[in-house]
Amino acid sequence: MQIIKTIEDVRRSHLCTGCGVCAALEPQRFKMLNIPTEGHRPQVRDDAPETTGRAFSACPGIQLHHDYDTSDARLATSMRDAWGPVYEVLEGHACDDEIRFAASSGGAATALALYCLQERAMHGVLHTAADPDKPYCNRTVFSRDRASLLAATGSRYAPSSPCAQLAQIADAAGPCVFIGKPCDIAAARAAQKLSSRLRENLGLTIAFFCAGVPNTAASLKLAAQEGASTPERISSLRYRGNGWPGKWAVEYQGDKDSSERRELSYAESWHFLQRHRQWRCYICPDHTGEFADISVGDPWYREVGEDERGSSLIVVRTQRGLDILRGAVAAGYLTVGGNDLSLLPRSQPDLIAVRGNLWARLHTLRLFGAATPSFSGFSFFPFWWHELDFTEKLRSILGTVKRIFTKRLRKPAGLDSGSAG
Numbered sequence: 001m002q003i004i005k006t007i008e009d010v011r012r013s014h015l016c017t018g019c020g021v022c023a024a025l026e027p028q029r030f031k032m033l034n035i036p037t038e039g040h041r042p043q044v045r046d047d048a049p050e051t052t053g054r055a056f057s058a059c060p061g062i063q064l065h066h067d068y069d070t071s072d073a074r075l076a077t078s079m080r081d082a083w084g085p086v087y088e089v090l091e092g093h094a095c096d097d098e099i100r101f102a103a104s105s106g107g108a109a110t111a112l113a114l115y116c117l118q119e120r121a122m123h124g125v126l127h128t129a130a131d132p133d134k135p136y137c138n139r140t141v142f143s144r145d146r147a148s149l150l151a152a153t154g155s156r157y158a159p160s161s162p163c164a165q166l167a168q169i170a171d172a173a174g175p176c177v178f179i180g181k182p183c184d185i186a187a188a189r190a191a192q193k194l195s196s197r198l199r200e201n202l203g204l205t206i207a208f209f210c211a212g213v214p215n216t217a218a219s220l221k222l223a224a225q226e227g228a229s230t231p232e233r234i235s236s237l238r239y240r241g242n243g244w245p246g247k248w249a250v251e252y253q254g255d256k257d258s259s260e261r262r263e264l265s266y267a268e269s270w271h272f273l274q275r276h277r278q279w280r281c282y283i284c285p286d287h288t289g290e291f292a293d294i295s296v297g298d299p300w301y302r303e304v305g306e307d308e309r310g311s312s313l314i315v316v317r318t319q320r321g322l323d324i325l326r327g328a329v330a331a332g333y334l335t336v337g338g339n340d341l342s343l344l345p346r347s348q349p350d351l352i353a354v355r356g357n358l359w360a361r362l363h364t365l366r367l368f369g370a371a372t373p374s375f376s377g378f379s380f381f382p383f384w385w386h387e388l389d390f391t392e393k394l395r396s397i398l399g400t401v402k403r404i405f406t407k408r409l410r411k412p413a414g415l416d417s418g419s420a421g
């Protein structure tokens, strides 16, 4: 049984999600590096002071604890066990056509953020965009206007550490929006408990649904397969957007100095990239942003028509989220249909089985002495018992045993060198 007591233990035991909150809470001790075959990972700085324990207490890699008020009468009780706190589920899209087109789904994340900037006097939006110097990598940006928000639209299936820059929210002159992966939002929520400035200034949290983050090596491998022979030749890499769901598109300098462009469908690129997700994503209990005020995903409950314009699935999870959503609709930033809770399970039917699988995965990891995170406030066993048939139950255990050995989970993650990320 591996005992995890420090951030270094989390990183070594393959549980790091790459959120970066450790670098925000103990900046003199940790910085984030991009390890191409893993993801963004914390590294202890030279001459770092002793740890204060603050980073570890907020780390989502090792722990996730739901502490929302389960007696809140506005929560949909039928949704709680499988989907966390839910007030409403709606389908909608940005009213701004340019945002809707450029965005991943229907641009709900960007439209809500823009509304907060322009109509709620929020100070800025902390989120993620392509790194102009290395377009196959991400960097964290603090957007203060529409142009900057628009430039960062579109999902990037690559590592990001937006929490490492939470100081920009804490130090801001007023409330801000934070957009991130579900684990980023959980980390920011935990960090809020340690910082009064973050409690004051986290004005809205938006998570997107997340099946996992592929590493940088995967992006480069796919780009190379499509002709971009070296990373230096890549001038642009988009994973989605500019249509719905949009195309994976790489632009690069060809062998004869020509400008080349290659595209793959969303399904083709995800099929390749998803095989290179970090381990922690395989045991993630929160693929739909349960710690956010609002979470957004794709309304996959129906076929996407040819040339259909973008659409978002919007899950409202808090009263603050509901107030802001209604404000954005009234002010003409967002168009939504009626509340229909069934849209969520119909769009993500596999996630029920994922919950069941997780019960077996966590127990098998523990039994074999591999590192196991602690999750409280989630329900797993009933889904394993009722939703998986006998073969699936067996596979949930044997598949984990196999992964413990093939992914060498009982051995420390390599500390190979990376680049600042």
Ligand SMILES: Cc1cc2nc3c(=O)[nH]c(=O)nc-3n(C[C@H](O)[C@H](O)[C@H](O)COP(=O)(O)OP(=O)(O)OC[C@H]3O[C@@H](n4cnc5c(N)ncnc54)[C@H](O)[C@@H]3O)c2cc1C
Pocket (backbone or CB within 6 Å): 102, 103, 104, 105, 106, 107, 108, 109, 110, 111, 127, 128, 129, 138, 152, 153, 154, 155, 156, 157, 158, 159, 160, 162, 179, 180, 181, 208, 209, 210, 211, 212, 213, 214, 241, 287, 296, 297, 298, 299, 312, 313
């Ligand atoms: C790693 C990953 C996994 C995903 N898995 C699923 C899934 O399983 N099911 C599903 O329905 N949808 C998934 N999505 C897509 C997600 O549903 C859409 O991004 C979401 O619907 C938001 O769409 P939008 O049009 O509102 O966003 P937009 O208006 O285009 O805004 C997207 C926002 O996401 C931020 N962002 C983009 N990439 C990253 C990143 N790597 N890290 C942090 N922030 C980022 C941008 O800064 C931007 O603010 C995934 C996206 C990513 C990046």
Ligand code: SF4
Pocket (backbone or CB within 6 Å): 007, 010, 011, 015, 016, 017, 018, 019, 020, 021, 022, 023, 040, 041, 042, 055, 058, 059, 060, 061, 062, 187
């Ligand atoms: S999950 Fe986040 S807080 Fe934990 S070690 Fe990784 S980057 Fe740091």
Ligand code: SF4
Pocket (backbone or CB within 6 Å): 017, 181, 182, 183, 184, 210, 211, 212, 213, 280, 281, 282, 284, 285, 286, 287
């Ligand atoms: S699947 Fe879970 S752990 Fe992995 S990046 Fe997404 S939210 Fe984080």
